[in-house]
Amino acid sequence: MSRIAYVNGRYVPHGEAAVHIEDRGYQFADAVYEVVHVHDGRLIDEEPHLDRLERSLREIRIPMPVSRRVLERILREIVRRNRLSEGIVYLQISRGVARRDHAFPKTPVPPALVITAKRLKPYPRSLEGWTATAITHPDQRWARCDIKTVGLLPNVLARQAAVEKGATEAILVAADGTVTEGASTSVWIVDAEKKLRTRDLTANILPGCTRQVLLGLLAENGIAVEEGPFTVDDLRNAREVFLTSASSFVKPVVAIDGRPVGDGKPGPVTQRLFAIFSRHVEGGRNERAAA
Numbered sequence: 012m013s014r015i016a017y018v019n020g021r022y023v024p025h026g027e028a029a030v031h032i033e034d035r036g037y038q039f040a041d042a043v044y045e046v047v048h049v050h051d052g053r054l055i056d057e058e059p060h061l062d063r064l065e066r067s068l069r070e071i072r073i074p075m076p077v078s079r080r081v082l083e084r085i086l087r088e089i090v091r092r093n094r095l096s097e098g099i100v101y102l103q104i105s106r107g108v109a110r111r112d113h114a115f116p117k118t119p120v121p122p123a124l125v126i127t128a129k130r131l132k133p134y135p136r137s138l139e140g141w142t143a144t145a146i147t148h149p150d151q152r153w154a155r156c157d158i159k160t161v162g163l164l165p166n167v168l169a170r171q172a173a174v175e176k177g178a179t180e181a182i183l184v185a186a187d188g189t190v191t192e193g194a195s196t197s198v199w200i201v202d203a204e205k206k207l208r209t210r211d212l213t214a215n216i217l218p219g220c221t222r223q224v225l226l227g228l229l230a231e232n233g234i235a236v237e238e239g240p241f242t243v244d245d246l247r248n249a250r251e252v253f254l255t256s257a258s259s260f261v262k263p264v265v266a267i268d269g270r271p272v273g274d275g276k277p278g279p280v281t282q283r284l285f286a287i288f289s290r291h292v293e294g295g296r297n298e299r300a301a302a
Contacts, residue, residue, distance in 0.1 A: 015092040017085055017126040019076075022092060025127065034123055036105030039113070040162035042123075043067040044103040047086070048257045049095050050134050050292050054086060059220040060257070063159060064102070070158045072115070073106050076122040085126060093128040099258060102126040103161060131258065134292060138277045138285055143179035143254060144266040147243055148172055150183035150191050156215045170194040180254060182246065182267065189240045191215060196259050197222040200241060201251035201280045208245075211238040221255040221288075228287050251278035260292070261285040 014025035036042030045064045048055040061079060068075060077085070082102075089100055107120035135141040152165040169181035173194070181194045191210060192198055197219040199209045207229075212218050229236050246252065250273045252264040261284050263277035277285075 014128060015089065016128075017089055017124070019121075019123055019125070022088070028125070028127070030105075030123060030125065031108040033111055034105050034108050036103060036123065036161055038111055040160060041071070042103055042105035042161045043071065043073070043159050044101065044161050045159065046257045047100050047102075048260075048292075049090055049098050049100060049128075052090060052096050053294070054090065054100070055292055056220050056224050056257070057083070057086070059223050063218065063220060064104070067159045068104060070155070071106075071160070073104060073122050076104055076124040082124075089126050089128050095128050095130065097133050098128060098130040100126060100128050105161075134289075135260070136289075138263060138282060141285075142263045142265045142277060143259075144177070145180045145182050145193070145252070145254075145264050146173050146176050146178045146268055147184050147246070148181040148194075150185045152183070152215075154215060156191075156217055157212070159217060166194045178266075180264070184243045185214075188242050188244075189214070190243060190246050192217065192219075193254055193256075196254035196256040196262075198246075199253050199255065200246055200249040201278060202241065202245055203248050203250065205250065207234065207236045207280060208241050209236065209238055210240065214240065219255060221257055221260065224291065225255055225261070225284065225288060228291060229284075232287060234284075249273070251281050253277075253281045253284070261288045 015022055016025045016028035018028050030037060043064065045060045047057055047060045086100055103125045105123045107122050109116035109120050148169045169183060173179065173181040180196055182198055183191045185191050190198055191214055197209060201207055210216055247267060252272045254262045254264060261281065263281045265272055265275050
């Protein structure tokens with residue numbers, strides 16, 4: 012079946028979808044985006060994703076192209092038209108089409124909205140085969156990584172560096188030696204003292220939606236977590252490391268810079284959190300997990 016995209020009010024075959032050559036997203040990366048996981052035909056954690064989308068738009072002063080309720084309907088229609096059971100939907104909103112000039116258009120133009128869908132492998136039932144390796148890489152991004160913009164060139168270069176070294180992800184390290192996040196993931200560690208830790212949002216990182224949901228699940232299950240800075244040495248000496256994102260879910264990192272994390276296998280904390288998050292994705296009640 013051919014894929015269907017939504018482009019500025021029209022559902023069109025994916026191969027025919029196009030935006031104007033002077034769309035500001037194309038020319039300036041003057042746009043924001045979101046990625047929402049679809050499992051069993053359901054949009055997972057849709058609300059925090061749309062909350063973050065609205066925040067990103069406010070931060071760069073782009074109005075919503077349609078109401079939130081209408082956007083929710085369009086997302087479900089894209090899932091339906093693509094017969095999507097397992098995968099992601101990608102939505103991007105740019106400032107719109109205007110004659111090229113760095114400043115915002117003097118006369119406001121309608122924002123441009125594009126939504127596509129992509130099939131993925133089924134949600135992992137276990138951690139067997141669901142592991143990653145990583146490299147450390149300098150964080151060379153701009154000073155507003157809290158906004159989910161399409162200006163991802165530094166992330167692209169970091170991920171390519173990882174791929175060229177046979178790794179899955181690049182874990183970004185700031186100039187002061189602290190870990191920020193992955194090229195497209197949030198980073199968590201169980202440190203040498205067995206403390207679960209992730210970077211705080213006062214740092215220049217994206218407020219990950221999966222990160223947010225997992226923090227809520229941790230609180231519901233009585234699991235302590237420390238939000239704050241940790242160093243690249245803490246990372247390398249950690250007992251466990253895992254990543255979260257809309258497509259990584261809870262993904263163990265078993266090696267960093269060619270060295271094993273812990274014993275090179277998913278650790279007990281990561282295994283427990285994977286199980287807790289899996290119940291959330293399946294729509295189960297967030298009852299307190301067994302220790």
